[in-house]
Amino acid sequence: MSGAAPAALYGAAAGLFVAALAHTVAHGLAEPAVALAFVALIAAGECVRVVLPGDREQAPVGTAAALAYALLGPLRGLPTSHGTLQVVTVAGLGTLAGALLRRLAGRPPGAARARADAAVRRLLTAAFAAVLFQPLYTSGAIDRLPLTGPRYGAFLIAVAALAALCDAALAAVLQRSRTGVRFAAALEDELRSLAGIGSAIVATGMLLSLLAGEVGLWALPLFCSPLLLARAAFRRAAAVRTTTGQTIAALARATEVAGYTTPGHARRVADTACALGRELGLGTRDLALLEYAALMHDIGQLSLVEPVADGATALLPAEEQQRIARLGSEVIRRTGVPRQVWQQVAMLADPGRLPDGRPDRSLPVAARIIRVANAHDDLLTAARSAGLTEVAGRLEALERLRLERGRAYDPVVLDALVRVGGGGPAATVGDGRAAN
Amino acid sequence: MAVCVAGVLLAGLLCLLPLVAPAPADWLGGPVDLRRLAPLALLHLCLESLADGMPTPCSRLWRRLAGRAPHPDQPGRRGGSSFFPVLFAGVLMLPPAAAALVAVPAALFGNAARPGPVRRLWNAAQLALAAFAGAVVFHLLGGPRLLLGSRFPAAALGALAAVLVFCLVNGVLVGIVRRLSGSGEPIGGPRALWACLVAALLHGAAGLMVAVLWQGPYGALAVLLALLPLSISAWVSAQTHREQAAHRATVQALVQAVEIKDAYTRGHSERVGRASVLIARQLGMAEDRIRTLHFAGTLHDVGKLAVATELLRRNGPLSEAERHAVEVHPVAGHELVRDLAFLGEARDGILHHHERLDGRGYPDGLAGSRIPEFARIISVADAFDSMTSTRSYRRGRPVDEAVAELGRCAGSQFDPVMVGALVSALDQHGWQVEPPPPGGWDGEVPDIPLGVPEPARRSRGRGAAVPTRGGSS
Numbered sequence: 034m035s036g037a038a039p040a041a042l043y044g045a046a047a048g049l050f051v052a053a054l055a056h057t058v059a060h061g062l063a064e065p066a067v068a069l070a071f072v073a074l075i076a077a078g079e080c081v082r083v084v085l086p087g088d089r090e091q092a093p094v095g096t097a098a099a100l101a102y103a104l105l106g107p108l109r110g111l112p113t114s115h116g117t118l119q120v121v122t123v124a125g126l127g128t129l130a131g132a133l134l135r136r137l138a139g140r141p142p143g144a145a146r147a148r149a150d151a152a153v154r155r156l157l158t159a160a161f162a163a164v165l166f167q168p169l170y171t172s173g174a175i176d177r178l179p180l181t182g183p184r185y186g187a188f189l190i191a192v193a194a195l196a197a198l199c200d201a202a203l204a205a206v207l208q209r210s211r212t213g214v215r216f217a218a219a220l221e222d223e224l225r226s227l228a229g230i231g232s233a234i235v236a237t238g239m240l241l242s243l244l245a246g247e248v249g250l251w252a253l254p255l256f257c258s259p260l261l262l263a264r265a266a267f268r269r270a271a272a273v274r275t276t277t278g279q280t281i282a283a284l285a286r287a288t289e290v291a292g293y294t295t296p297g298h299a300r301r302v303a304d305t306a307c308a309l310g311r312e313l314g315l316g317t318r319d320l321a322l323l324e325y326a327a328l329m330h331d332i333g334q335l336s337l338v339e340p341v342a343d344g345a346t347a348l349l350p351a352e353e354q355q356r357i358a359r360l361g362s363e364v365i366r367r368t369g370v371p372r373q374v375w376q377q378v379a380m381l382a383d384p385g386r387l388p389d390g391r392p393d394r395s396l397p398v399a400a401r402i403i404r405v406a407n408a409h410d411d412l413l414t415a416a417r418s419a420g421l422t423e424v425a426g427r428l429e430a431l432e433r434l435r436l437e438r439g440r441a442y443d444p445v446v447l448d449a450l451v452r453v454g455g456g457g458p459a460a461t462v463g464d465g466r467a468a469n
Numbered sequence: 470m471a472v473c474v475a476g477v478l479l480a481g482l483l484c485l486l487p488l489v490a491p492a493p494a495d496w497l498g499g500p501v502d503l504r505r506l507a508p509l510a511l512l513h514l515c516l517e518s519l520a521d522g523m524p525t526p527c528s529r530l531w532r533r534l535a536g537r538a539p540h541p542d543q544p545g546r547r548g549g550s551s552f553f554p555v556l557f558a559g560v561l562m563l564p565p566a567a568a569a570l571v572a573v574p575a576a577l578f579g580n581a582a583r584p585g586p587v588r589r590l591w592n593a594a595q596l597a598l599a600a601f602a603g604a605v606v607f608h609l610l611g612g613p614r615l616l617l618g619s620r621f622p623a624a625a626l627g628a629l630a631a632v633l634v635f636c637l638v639n640g641v642l643v644g645i646v647r648r649l650s651g652s653g654e655p656i657g658g659p660r661a662l663w664a665c666l667v668a669a670l671l672h673g674a675a676g677l678m679v680a681v682l683w684q685g686p687y688g689a690l691a692v693l694l695a696l697l698p699l700s701i702s703a704w705v706s707a708q709t710h711r712e713q714a715a716h717r718a719t720v721q722a723l724v725q726a727v728e729i730k731d732a733y734t735r736g737h738s739e740r741v742g743r744a745s746v747l748i749a750r751q752l753g754m755a756e757d758r759i760r761t762l763h764f765a766g767t768l769h770d771v772g773k774l775a776v777a778t779e780l781l782r783r784n785g786p787l788s789e790a791e792r793h794a795v796e797v798h799p800v801a802g803h804e805l806v807r808d809l810a811f812l813g814e815a816r817d818g819i820l821h822h823h824e825r826l827d828g829r830g831y832p833d834g835l836a837g838s839r840i841p842e843f844a845r846i847i848s849v850a851d852a853f854d855s856m857t858s859t860r861s862y863r864r865g866r867p868v869d870e871a872v873a874e875l876g877r878c879a880g881s882q883f884d885p886v887m888v889g890a891l892v893s894a895l896d897q898h899g900w901q902v903e904p905p906p907p908g909g910w911d912g913e914v915p916d917i918p919l920g921v922p923e924p925a926r927r928s929r930g931r932g933a934a935v936p937t938r939g940g941s942s
Contacts, residue, residue: 183688233698251621266702369715
């Protein structure tokens with residue numbers, strides 16, 4: 034079910050490219066020098082990639098160049114006549130040439146699927162922008178309206194913005210089929226990344242077409258260069274994020290090394306929490322924050338002089354649990370992770386109900402998820418040490434949790450736990466169910 | 470020093486003179502177009518704050534007008550701003566005096582986190598002088614004419630020359646202020662300079678883009694968009710910088726976790742880190758290795774998390790089994806930090822800091838040069854601080870006595886090179902022994918009597934042991 038959408042997109046991109054190529058071969062290239070310059074720029078840009086969180090790749094310069102060609106009107110004051118189909122040809126040829134260059138240069142191929150996704154997105158987005166702009170331009174409608182000066186600038190900006198939205202939607206479709214997150218969540222992620230490097234790419238593409246109109250082809254190498262800085266910045270940001278992940282893992286291990294929790298507890302809770310979060314429709318970013326919070330949820334125990342038996346904090350009195358959560362939150366705060374993470378951990382042990390018995394809606398969903406995941410793992414561990422079989426232990430744990438359903442544990446999260454199969458390794462595999 | 474500062478400030482003021490007096494030469498003057506100058510100055514003011522990851526003056530003003538609480542203070546980046554595209558656009562679009570003026574408001578009224586008025590004036594004068602010089606070069610090369618006629622690549626070459634002159638003047642002035650303020654901050658090798666130059670060139674390209682678009686017919690929105698890629702990357706860099714600071718904080722968090730368990734080590738980790746750095750500086754170690762070594766020294770005892778609190782706090786002899794339990798701590802520490810890639814060599818330093826030069830240490834019984842350099846440094850620093858710091862059960866020994874003890878064990882337990890380096894570093898810099906917190910150390914926790922043979926224990930009257938937290942460092 035979820036494999037149909039990307040297959041359709043791939044098919045559409047391939048069909049479009051073949052048709053455009055055939056058309057270009059039949060009718061010849063309009064302004065071959067310009068087309069060649071753009072092919073070269075896209076190919077060069079292919080070699081300069083940036084990996085975004087969630088295994089997504091962007092080749093900022095290549096995408097900006099393809100968009101610039103789609104939006105290219107006059108060149109140094111002289112009109113061009115390349116039309117929509119030639120845009121598709123140039124974008125496709127540039128991407129293919131870039132892949133060839135990478136292979137010749139012996140660069141590691143990287144994640145082949147991510148790169149194919151990026152190529153399909155680029156081709157379809159460039160085609161979309163060209164469909165919006167080129168017919169109006171080549172038919173002379175823009176001159177007749179007339180869209181000149183600031184109005185021409187505003188028109189180009191609007192087309193570029195629409196193209197950006199189209200790109201985000203395509204990316205969300207592909208992302209959904211790859212990871213099984215819901216479409217809304219995937220789209221939110223894409224729009225978030227659009228606000229970052231995405232807007233820089235789209236703005237550069239639009240500006241390149243404007244500037245090429247002013248100064249000619251010299252604009253291409255000159256004014257792509259600021260994107261290189263953006264790429265460097267995002268790469269370093271990605272590296273630092275990796276380190277943040279390692280630090281968090283180390284802190285999570287600290288409680289295990291110190292004997293406060295059973296080996297692997299933090300990891301298991303994080304896995305269960307992520308499965309629950311995916312089931313409840315959280316986006317990639319929220320899932321990442323949830324994972325951080327789940328990994329570090331026991332840090333507060335480091336402030337206890339002696340470990341709790343088996344690290345089973347779920348069995349402690351509520352006040353003590355709250356104190357541990359607050360102390361842990363203080364430690365996490367110093368590690369510089371996003372604010373939500375330590376706020377979630379601070380509220381981990383808060384009662385889920387207001388004094389009058391209504392459910393407390395201010396409690397973040399992540400805190401509710403982690404509480405269920407943590408209690409579940411504590412109960413499973415207890416069941417195992419009591420000598421129960423795996424299946425019996427699961428049933429027993431679920432039963433114990435259900436007793437507190439709607440009181441300590443959020444019913445929605447508990448239902449999700451039942452759906453993902455009571456946690457454990459089987460539930461951590463992203464399956465198609467989350468996409469319905 | 471004052472003369473030099475005054476000279477630069479005066480020169481900066483002189484740059485602005487053609488704004489009010491008739492210009493003596495063609496390349497100095499030209500009518501000032503306020504419709505270009507004012508937006509550029511405002512843009513620079515706002516984008517510079519944004520690029521530093523700080524709230525912009527506009528948002529601060531808006532918050533004040535809306536009656537909301539001001540932004541919480543955030544630590545600014547050290548070393549001032551380095552966001553130049555708008556300045557470069559000014560250099561390319563305006564006569565020299567006006568180009569100089571673009572930099573002034575941001576330097577004077579920019580980020581709240583910047584230091585005092587003299588520093589602000591200096592920054593303003595420095596950037597104004599650099600912009601002035603760049604603009605003069607651009608005008609002498611006939612840049613404005615080339616730009617107006619969209620004569621590329623000639624116009625781009627003129628812009629390149631202007632940017633290079635800007636960087637040269639700016640760099641010289643930065644060098645002067647570093648020398649004057651005596652901040653021994655290393656400027657960085659040729660690689661850092663190269664990175665600065667590349668960044669400046671890319672900023673120059675963006676400045677040129679703004680200049681071209683400004684004279685084109687496409688409106689102000691297009692100009693704003695031209696600054697978008699660089700603003701975003703600068704903002705991301707500021708965030709990244711903050712996250713890197715957070716990694717140091719994480720190391721602190723781990724240390725804190727140990728110190729909760731084992732109160733005597735409070736400040737010990739910090740001091741071992743400091744002493745290790747002293748030794749490394751004597752050895753002439755590269756600056757980035759020193760940074761890693763500091764992590765290693767600070768984290769060397771992190772494995773004590775895995776040792777039962779009761780054993781760490783035991784004020785008496787340990788049985789053979791208990792001794793083994795304690796000796797696990799380097800391995801446990803290594804286990805903890807194994808996956809932290811940014812710790813690099815520090816990880817092996819932590820694993821082997823209880824090895825002895827004669828091979829009778831633990832965990833692996835390495836001998837001689839097979840012990841990693843970091844570990845040899847840390848073991849000397851660790852022993853030195855253990856001897857000189859005051860514990861619940863004994864007073865700290867004076868520095869010279871500790872040094873004599875280290876000298877006695879050099880060759881068998883310690884690497885003589887490291888001991889020698891520590892001794893000469895102490896001669897040069899002295900050593901600040903941590904005073905005990907008022908009321909004495911609480912918890913009454915002894916050192917693990919490994920490594921250096923402990924001195925004879927003198928029982929000290931335990932004062933009214935009021936638990937005092939955070940009394941150290």
